[in-house]
Amino acid sequence: MALAFGTVSTAVGGVQAQGSPSADLPADVAAATIAPLKDYDREIVDQFDSANSVSHIRHLAVDIGPRLNGTPQEREGAEYIGGILKSYGFDVTIQSWGPVSTKNVAKVTSPNADLPGGPNWQMAASTSAKFTGNDAVVEGQVVYAKTGQSAADFPDDVAGKIVLMDYNATASVRNTAVVNAVSRGAVAVILAYPTGNSAPPSFTLTTAQPNIPVMGGGSAHYTWITDLLAKGPLTLRITTNQYVNPMGTNVIGVRHAVGDPTGTAAPIVMVGAHIDSVLGAPGAHDDASGNGVSLEIARVLSQYPLDKELRIGGFGGEEGGLLGAKAYVNTLTAAEKARFVGEWQMDMVGTPYEPARLWALTPNGQSNFVVQEAYNAAARAGFDGLRNCRLGQSDHQAFYDVGIPSSLFIWLDYRPPTPPAVCGPTGGTYVTEPQYHKPTDTMDNISPERLQITLDVVGGAVVHNALNAVTVSAISDAGQPLAGTPVRADCGNGLRDLGTTGADGRLQAVLPHATCDFTTTVEGRVATERGVSIAGDRAVKMTVDFTKPxxxxxxxxxxxxxxxxxxxxxxxxxxxxxxxxxxxxxxxxxxxxxxxxxxxxxxxxxxxxxxxxxxxxxxxxxxxxYPWHAYFPEMMDGKAGSAVPIKFSLGGDHGTAVIASGYPVSRPVTCDSGKPTGSAESTSGPGNSKLSYGGGQYNYVWKTDRGWSNTCRQFELKLDDGSSHFTTIRLK
The missing domain is CATH 2.60.40.10 (Immunoglobulins)
Structure with a gap:
């Protein structure tokens, strides 16, 4: 992180189909029998692994080492980041910009010792001494000569050795020390702070030393060298270089949106970190940590088809005044700037320094879209430690200055004004970890746990905005919103829970570029919208049918x-x-x-x-x-006590059990109207015949009673088909 000060506008902002066991099942059956997948927010964030970030940080801080702006190491860092991004399918551009100020640096390695914080140390090369170049390596055993002010300070054998002496703030004292070492045959001199916690000093000498390299070392270098000497002989290899007005380096990785392969229309989501470190510092925390997180975000998101353009930025020259970020922003057209959803800048995002907390800092101290999205991601991850306040001093300032929503995310012991903790134009104060801008900013200054939190919060915000925003509405067939209804989607690899609708019947979800089936179940009713194309932000409406067919x-x-x-x-x-x-x-x-x-x-x-x-x-x-045909009239005359033949046909012989149980019956009726005047009586008494069949017809002989004279009687024949047939007889 650099020390500089710098205004905010807001902008708004998947998985390839795979076979699944539920592919051939109805949505409601599959939902009931197969455990659903997580929503895309959780699925993607759960893939972030800070161990991968640590691996990238180690390569930048250890394998490459200090990456001072304008030096080959800054460019080597950019090329490493670019190579990783290419392996994830990004289009990569290495940008040169500048020139920047001249850099005088020494590279120190050892053939026989594991250098703490190494294997590549960087010190300040004095311009009053020799610049060896990379091909003229100076190698020698190290001897310690205290202040170098008298013969007593030096060991007996100095010739051909590299001499370590105490750095002194007084120029004449330094000059005497170096002259004495050279007179005794030293092949190189290191003046290092013997106490405190200092970065390598840059200095000139009254007496030029054109034949040997002279370097300034930090207090950590002094301690490390003396500790190694206490264990036995130590050999160092030294090269010194002067890079005159060199060019700075940025690396930009772009993953174009599915529907915008030329990168002219899709919204842009960007993550940034700076490549460079200060003189002498390996920059593990400041800011290899930011690049480590950026690359892990890139790795996971590269597995999903996106309708947003994803950019990963590694900026050089942040420590010199946000130079690389400003150079990059100056290349953006007005149309490009308008496409930005936001820029999430990470700088120092993983120190174990205990007072440090995770902050989202903006140049004006106000929250903006990028900050709020980080808060939302933190809530989804169950992290309540994020705070926001005011600070420029990092590459987010360059984006802020051109109206792109941006924020610096940093683990810092930041102290906003109290009481109350309100941020604004005055902001607050902060304390950095002891390793800040020192040679001790090594892998020991990295916390995998805090890197993981950063991935969950910042990475979670980037993921959420890189995906498509989908609003799912659940309404009844009567047009009423359905609150609290579960919503699931199958985008080709199985059902996944998206959550439940709110009081307005709506659910906000994010999905990649995909074709999905959406399902909700309410009171046993299932509503499904099949084959919904998700390409960009969109709305999906599901109507739950409560009406019976x-x-x-x-x-x-x-x-x-x-x-x-x-x-x-x-x-x-x-x-x-x-x-x-x-x-x-x-x-x-x-x-x-x-x-x-x-x-x-x-x-x-x-x-x-x-x-x-x-x-x-x-x-x-x-x-x-039955096909009924009667051979008797509806009204006939007879004599009381006589037998009346009831003949009929049923279209054939259906047996004699065709009469319903309890029938036939007869009842008294009025002769004029046929209205019953008494209850029905069975005709099964003496003189009545059983049903018989012959000659294509049925015959039943009904014996009338002598007591029925001068009355009318209705005869009812009910069949086993449920039909009833009647005739009435006037009896004399």
Whole structure:
């Protein structure tokens, strides 16, 4: 992080299909039998692994080492980041910009010792001494000569050795020390702070030393060297270089949106960190940590098809005044700037320094879109330690200055004004960890746990905004919002829970570029929107059908009568008021013959069910009767006490058990109106015959009673088909 000060506008801002066990199951069945996947926010964030970030940090801080702006190491860092991004499918550009100020640096390694914080130390090369270049390596054993002010400070054998001496703030004292070392045959001199916690000093000498390199070391270098000397001989290799007005380096990785391969229209989501470190510092925390997190975000998101353009920025020259970020922002067109959703800048995002906390800092101290999205991601991750306040001093300032929503995310012991803790134009104060801008900013200054929190919070915000924002609305078929309803989506790899709708019946979700089926279940009713194309932000409406299907039963109607053996065809249909998808099942299929093979009453049922879970049924009872023909009139005359033959045909011989149980009966009626005047009586008494069949007809002999003279009597013959037949006799 650099020390500089610097205004905010807001902007608004998947998985390839795979086979799954639920692919051939109805949505409601699959939902009930297969554990759903997580929503995309959680799925993607759960893949972040700070161990991968640590690996990148180690390469930058240890394998490359200090990455001072304008030096080859800064460019090597950019090329490493670019190579990783290329492996993730990003288009990578290495940008050169500048020139920047001249850099005088020494690279120190050892052939026989593991250098603490190494293996590549960086010190300040004095301009009063020799610049060896990379090809003229100076190698020698190290000896310690205290202040170097007298012969007593030096060991007996200095010739051909590299001499370590105490750095002194007084120029004449330094000059004397170096002159004394050179006079004794030293091949190189290191002046290092013997106490405190200091970075390597840059200095000139009164007496130029054109034949040997002279370097300034930090207090950590002094301690490390003296500790190694206490264990035995130490050999160092030294090269010194002067990079005159070199160029700075940025690396920019771009992953174009699915529908915008040339990068001209899609919204842009950007993550940034700075590559460079200060002189002498490996920069593990400041700011290899930011790049480590950026690369892990890039790795995970590269697995998903996105409709947003994802950019990963590694900026050089941050420590020199945000130079690389400003140079990059100056390349953006007005149209490009307008496409930015936001820029999440990470600088020092993983120190174990205990007073440090995670902050989102903006140049004006106010929250903005980027800050709020980080708060939202923190809430999703269950982290309540994020705070925001005011600070420029890092590359977010360059984006802020051109109206792009941006914020610096940093683990820092930041102290806002109290009371109360309100941020604004005055901001607050902060204390950095002891390793800040020192050679001790090594891997020991990295906390995997805090890197993981940063991934969850900053990475979670980037993920949420890189995906498509989808609003799912659940309403009833009566137009009412349905609150608290679960929403699931299958985008080709199985059902996943998106959450539940709010009081307004809506759910906000994020999804990659995909084609998805959306499902919700309310009171056993299932609503599904199939084949929804998710390409950019969009809305999805699901209407839950509570209306039962309707059934139109034409044949048979309730109470219909059919003659035995008649060819009657069933006719019915079912309709669903919403989806048009309904199963319709009758006792026999529509258009098939009804059962008229047996006499009596038959029940016909039609059942309907729609794909929302609504069901209906309708019943009709129809009667099948014999083909009846009577051989007696409806009114006849007779003599009381005589026998009356009742003859009829039923279209054939159906046996003699065709009369219903308890029949025939007779009852007294009025002769003029036929109205009953008494109860029915069985005709099974003496003189009545059993039913017989012969000659194509049935015959039953009814014996009248002498006591019925001068009355009228109604005879009722009820058959086992449920039909009743009558005749009335006037008796004399």
């Amino acid at each position: 309707t059934i139109s039963l034409t044949t048979p109607t309730d109470g219909a009568v059919f003659t035995l053996g008649t060819a009657a065809t069933a006719a019915y249909r079912c309709d669903d008021n919403l989806s048009g998808v309904v199963t319709c099942t009758g006792t026999v299929p529509d258009g098939s013959l009804l059962d008229t093979s047996t006499v009596g009453f038959h029940e016909f049922t039609v059942k309907a069910a729609d794909n929302a879970g609504n069901a209906a049924d309708q019943k009709a009872t129809y009667q099948v009767v």
